[in-house]
Structures are given as C-alpha cells and as structure tokens.
Amino acid sequence: SAAPLYSPARVRDLLDRHGLKPTKSLGQNFLIDGNILRAIAEAGGAAPGVPVLEIGPGLGVLTREIASRGAQVTTLEKDERLRPVLAETLDGLDVQVVWGDALDFEYATLPQGTRVIANLPYYITGLLLSRFMRAPGIVSATVLVQKEVGQRLAARPGEENYGFLSAIAALYGSVQHVRDVPKGAFLPAPDVTSAVIRLDFDRSRAAPEPEFLAFVESALHHRRKTLRNNLRLTGMDGDAIDAALSAVNLRPDVRAEDVSLGDLRDMAVKLGVIR
Numbered sequence: 001s002a003a004p005l006y007s008p009a010r011v012r013d014l015l016d017r018h019g020l021k022p023t024k025s026l027g028q029n030f031l032i033d034g035n036i037l038r039a040i041a042e043a044g045g046a047a048p049g050v051p052v053l054e055i056g057p058g059l060g061v062l063t064r065e066i067a068s069r070g071a072q073v074t075t076l077e078k079d080e081r082l083r084p085v086l087a088e089t090l091d092g093l094d095v096q097v098v099w100g101d102a103l104d105f106e107y108a109t110l111p112q113g114t115r116v117i118a119n120l121p122y123y124i125t126g127l128l129l130s131r132f133m134r135a136p137g138i139v140s141a142t143v144l145v146q147k148e149v150g151q152r153l154a155a156r157p158g159e160e161n162y163g164f165l166s167a168i169a170a171l172y173g174s175v176q177h178v179r180d181v182p183k184g185a186f187l188p189a190p191d192v193t194s195a196v197i198r199l200d201f202d203r204s205r206a207a208p209e210p211e212f213l214a215f216v217e218s219a220l221h222h223r224r225k226t227l228r229n230n231l232r233l234t235g236m237d238g239d240a241i242d243a244a245l246s247a248v249n250l251r252p253d254v255r256a257e258d259v260s261l262g263d264l265r266d267m268a269v270k271l272g273v274i275r
C-alpha cells in the first residue's frame, strides 16, 4: 500500500524522520526514479549470486534494488549519519555495509567476477574509476556519472571529448552508454544531466604497464597542445621525441588528442619508456 522507497514522499520522510539534510560536499543526490533504478541494476548485471560492490548507498534505494535481485552486495558509505537510515531500509536483506571512505578501500581483495553498480559521488568519479580498473576481481562497472564524464569515457582519439580518461578506459576494456538521466531523477536535483555508463574490463589482456599509463597521462595532459609539447614538459629530449614521431609517421605538430593508443605505445617503446 505504501509508496515505493524511492518515491519523493518516502525519501523526504526518511530524511525528515532522521533529521538529515543531503550534504552537497559528499555528492548526495538521491535517486527518486524507479525506472532509472531498475535500469542501472539490470545493466549492471545484478543477478543471483553475483558479487556486487556499490559505492555510496545513501538511503539504500539502489542497494535494495540490487540485493532484491539476489546479488551479494557489499556497499561502502562514508557518511555515518546514514547508519540508522540503512538499518531501516536494508532490514531483512543480506547486505554488507562497510563504513568508511571508498578511497581507502582495498579493491584488490574483491572476489573474481565482482560487478560495480553505483550512483557515484561525482567529486571522486575519476579516482574511483581508476581504482576499479586496477582491481583484477572487477569485471564491470555500471555507474551513474555526470553526462560530460560519460562522453569523455566513451570518446575516441580525434573526437571532441577525448582525453586521459578515454584512453585508460580503452586500455582496460570497453565503454557503453546505457542511457542519459535527467536532473529530475534525483533529490535534490544536481546542476547537470547525468548518464549511466557501463565499463567492461577485459581481464584477459595484460594490464597496462604503470610507465605506459604515466606516459599516456603526460601525452594527453594538455590535450589541445601538440604531443611534442606535452612530452617536452616531462623533460624529454626534443630530438628523441622528433625521432619517435617520425618513426611512427606522425607530423611533428600532431595534437595529442589525435594520436591513437597504438602509436603512443610504439613511441613509448622508441623512447625507452617501456620495452
């Protein structure tokens, strides 16, 4: 008979009864749209027995949606004020809540086949995505992010939003845009449109060498500058860069954002960054 947990009335009631105000600095924008919740859980692969890691359960609405599909949920929450709320909303469900900062969590300990499903706190999206990528147990991450971040993740060399985030996503696997999410799907509404993105990590590939990741990061540091300029900023010798560029048939003034990962790899070998 009662309205669903994610309805604006129930969300407001939960916040009121527990004397809580959403905290902007923690990226607290709570989902109030059932269709979006179901779409995220579905796209994320929540199914019986699947180990799922969620970041930031908030009031527990997405957590419930994932756990009620039979997934084995571990969820990390920093805001201790939410303890009594989650005790109420996750009552009767087999969910492990880990209290603390998601940036301090040991992602390497996660079991093989873990799927991340989360409405991420936007202020640490990039840091969290790079943790997910480097954790060998995680096979996919289905995340709600700012639309612009989603576009950056999915961009290819030469496209408008291409940068380091696009490059590392491509190095670890593939990116799929699931759907856009309007501001009105959240309470309070964020300033920007969001998107659900699914990243699949190809764990059969060798993980990129840290030296290569650092090289790609420097190469794309100022993505509208020339690749030569970006590499010069790291202290590399200009003649060596010119030789490497010409070895892969790139113009000396090629812009960093137009260079493929294959060409960057060949240049990194030529420059002695990797073998």
Ligand code: SAM
Residues within 6 Å of the ligand: 026, 027, 028, 029, 030, 031, 055, 056, 057, 058, 059, 060, 061, 062, 063, 076, 077, 078, 079, 100, 101, 102, 103, 119, 120, 121, 122, 124
């Ligand atoms: N999952 C809920 C939903 O969809 O309605 C809430 C999502 S809200 C965008 C982000 C959540 O992440 C909040 O609950 C916030 O307290 C939590 N959070 C913020 N920073 C965090 C951190 N460093 N570690 C763990 N959780 C964090």
